[in-house]
Amino acid sequence: MKQPNLVMLPGWGMEKEAFQPLIKPLSKLVHLSFIDWRDMKALNDFEERVINTIASIDGPVYLLGWSLGSLVSLELSSSFRERIKGFILFGATSRFTTGENYSVGWDPRMVERMKKQLQRNKEKTLTSFYEAMFSDAEKEAGFYHQFTKIIQSEFHGDDVFSLLIGLDYLLQKDARARLDRIEAPFLMLHGREDKICPLEASSFIKEKLGGKAEVRIIEGAGHIPFFTKPEECMEHIKTFIQKEYVHDR
DSSP: OOOOEEEEEOOTTOOGGGGHHHHHHHHTTSEEEEOOOTTOOSTHHHHHHHHHHHHTSOSOEEEEEETHHHHHHHHHTTTTTTTEEEEEEESOOSBSBOBTTBOSSBOHHHHHHHHHHHHHOHHHHHHHHHHHTSOHHHHHTTHHHHHHHHHHHHOOOOOHHHHHHHHHHHHHOBOGGGGGGOOSOEEEEEETTOSSSOHHHHHHHHHHHGGGEEEEEETTOOSOHHHHSHHHHHHHHHHHHHHHHHHHO
8 A cells, every 4th residue: 555645844943853753653654755944034935835845745645743833734724625634733733822812822922022032042042942842851851952962963953034934923823713624634642741832722723623633642741742752652643644544545
């Protein structure tokens, strides 16, 4: 049986290498494609990159979106109904900031403050963000230290302007209205102690999607559960893809 295609969309300030613990086990299951968010010039570049990648792939596609990548995935959900067969989302959010009738997420002023900090001291801002992705227990277990070593050796890095575009995307995009129109199945994996995108953000999506979505809570994990608990995450992903892909065929 031909392998399904999985397109992986990272979070803000992240690159393909953040997915390192998943890449080898996933490649036995699916054909992988990776999106990167470097050198962004405008808000619509995020969706354009994914659209171009999907267009270059033959056959059905699954999207794996993490954090900002989950928001981009949801924004594209209505454009590719025929092609996107399922969504796997880590630290999912349909709107990153709080607003009218939505209390889940960051106060927009916090993101504006982060933009100012980024322009003053990019490295310090990124380091604070990376550290916030891990729960206290994960930091004690050495995962944050492992992650910083991967950043230093594997990440290409991005310029301040492009990172600011990413924060603007998080400030401005709101995919909540699209949720009612999505027909594809969802698997959402969320760290119980996620400080970047609270668990309630996935719960909100599930509420809107009803039976089409399942949420799997990763206990003790923060914003990057696939890095700290890859085996547990892979079990859920494997079950989801095998069930949906066989069912779809």
